[in-house]
Amino acid sequence: MAKRSLSFYVLLVFFGLFVLFLYGPMITIFILSLQGPDGTLTFPIRSFGLYWLGQVFREQRIGNFVEPFGRSLLLGLLVMAITLVASVLASMGFRQRFRGSGVIFYLTIASLIVPSILVSLGIGIVFQVMGWQTNWFSSGLGAHLTWTLPVAFLIMLGIFNRFDHAYEEAARDLGAGDLNTFWEIVFPLIGPGLLGVGLLTFTLSYDEFTRTSLVSGQDNTLPLEIFGMTTNVTSPALYALGTLTTLFSASLILLAYLTYLLVMKRQRT
Amino acid sequence: MWKSFKPYALIAPQSLVFALFLIFPLVMIGVVSFWQFNGYAMAPDFSLDNYLGIFTSLVTVKTYLNTFKFLALVWVVTLLVGYPVAYFLAFHVPRLQWQILLFLLCTIPFWTSNIIRMISWLPLLGREGLVNQVLMNSGLIHQPLEFLLYSDFAVVLGMVHLYIIFMIAPIFNSLMRIDRTLITAAADLGAGGAAIFREIVLPLSAPGMAIGSIFIVTLVMGEFVTVRLMGGGQAASVGKLIQTQIGSLQYPLAAANAVVLLGVTLLIVVSILRVLDIRKEL
Known part of the structure; x- marks a missing residue:
């Protein structure tokens, strides 16, 4: 653009304040989780230390944290596996025109924008009417899929849009069948993209709250457990747990972005 | 034969998931909303009592109005800050x-x-939180500000914090698509910065604002986490109402509320689409 005008500096300051607004609260609890044993829920900080980060792993202080973490981990991996398979297949289906593709596409969008609580309530009602027991690995799994599948599907559509069909046609001309073409040509090309989408899907599931809230059954996932803690845990251990789980998902996100950028670069050359 | 059947085979798993966990549940919400609750469980019926209850109860109507208030405030703030x-x-x-790097940062x-993002506000906004401490120590106020946490203010702040990216991303997308030569041409023809913004940038970014608004509507209308964590006991929203009703196993009533909520949400979304055509953005 032209020379830096006054509006540039005004907007720069505005942008800086916005980033501070986004990250400020998170940084606050990072700092507050690094207190010594005499730490409290708020400032001033009397001493620094790793005491509360250590407390997270001692069950008696903060309720049961290890088991919900294990459940969220397992659920995330399950959701990731199902989402990857289903979204890759569906996005490959969309490379060919077919009747009803519009309906399926809008169904996907609908899954993304229907208020989350309705999904949770609906699944809860279905299980109630059927007389099934809600569980994180059944009703919870389904609730997560309504959230991760559309996201993964839309990204996969983008990946396949930039995909050069010439390689596949070459493979077909040389006599490769559908399966062979997929494993020998398509899969290696979209592999890094899949890794990115997989990581993203995992974090979406790992942090999901609203859709799971009514259908997780007796055993909580980690976000539900943390939500419960907000009312009865009054020590910085809550912040420490928040810090650890945020660092965990943020690093996965960064990894996902990096692989995604890598795949875009690779497809361009 | 296989070629025309193939796409259907490929989309089958995904469609099955949506059929089982989206369509069927939404249909069941509709069905159960006409059922009755007998004190222990729900019983099949065809009764409009649940709906009558919603529209005649002053508390429920107030809850809806309160949800609209949250929506209006969050919408205005996310637009004014996000743009x-x-x-x-x-x-x-x-x-x-x-541009990409800074966008990713956001x-x-x-x-x-x-x-966690909501919990992060607690040490800042509480009675003894950082904001109050700084204001008290600087002598600007003598009593801690009570409205910072467990108030409508906190709810709106929390929702803006959670959802503003859904406004920024589509606007950013439509701004990036504006052909820069249009702006150069307007400047060459003597248009000032304000005129360029009003005549070119604003109209061309309207679809982005529309998509962002749709996201905000669907996110805020069903919201209950922020209302719970940041609003304290008093703040009310339809989402929280539904959650409370399920807590007391009143599924038919919750279902009727959900149907009304979905209807209202769709109505707002459709009216946004009437004003602005977003199809070319997709």
Whole structure:
């Protein structure tokens, strides 16, 4: 653009304040989780230390944290596996025109924008009417899929849009069948993209709250457990747990972005 | 034969998931909303009592109005804050790599846990929180500000914090698509900065604002986490009402509320689509 005008500096300051607004609260609890044993829920900080980060792993202080973490981990991996398979297949289906593709596409969008609580309530009602027991690995799994599948599907559509069909046609001309073409040509090309989408899907599931809230059954996932803690845990251990789980998902996100950028670069050359 | 059947086979798993966990549940919400609750469980019926209850109960109507209030406030704030941020990224950041990098910087928090992001506000806004401490120590106020936490203010602040990226991203996208030669042409013809913005940038970014608004509507209308964590006991929203009703096993009533909620949400979304055509953005 032209020379830096006054509006540039005004907007720069505005942008800086916005980033501070986004990250400020998170940084606050990072700092507050690094207190010594005499730490409290708020400032001033009397001493620094790793005491509360250590407390997270001692069950008696903060309720049961290890088991919900294990459940969220397992659920995330399950959701990731199902989402990857289903979204890759569906996005490959969309490379060919077919009747009803519009309906399926809008169904996907609908899954993304229907208020989350309705999904949770609906699944809860279905299980109630059927007389099934809600569980994180059944009703919870389904609730997560309504959230991760559309996201993964839309990204996969983008990946396949930039995909050069010439390689596949070459493979077909040389006599490769559908399966062979997929494993020998398509899969290696979209592999890094899949890794990115997989990581993203995992974090979406790992942090999901609203859709799971009514259908997780007796055993909580980690976000539900943390939500419960907000009312009865009054020590910085809550912040420490928040810090650890945020660092965990943020690093996965960064990894996902990096692989995604890598795949875009690779497809361009 | 296989060629025309293939796409259907490929989309089958995904469609099955949506059929089982989206369509069937939504249909069941509709069905159960006509059922009755007998004190222990729900019983099949065809009764409009649940709906009558919603529209005649003053508390419920107030809850809906309160939800609209949250929606209006969050919408205005996310638009007024989100637009300049997107504009800065699209027009004032010089190189594409920098634009993408700064945009990613804005998106990272939105992939992490909503619950943690809400908890993060507690040490800042509480009675003895950082904001009050700073204001008291600087002598600006003598009593801690009570409205900072467990108030409507906190709820709106929390929702803006959670959802503003859904406004920024589509606006940023539509701003990036504006052909820069249009702006150069307008400037050559003597248009000033304000005129260029009003005549070119604003109309061309309207679809982005529309998509962002749709996201905000669907996110805020069903919201109950922020209302719970930041609103304290008093704040009410339809989402929280539904959650409370399920807590007391009143599924038919919750279902009727959900149907009304979905209807209202769709109505708002459709009216946004009437004003602005977003199809070319998709």
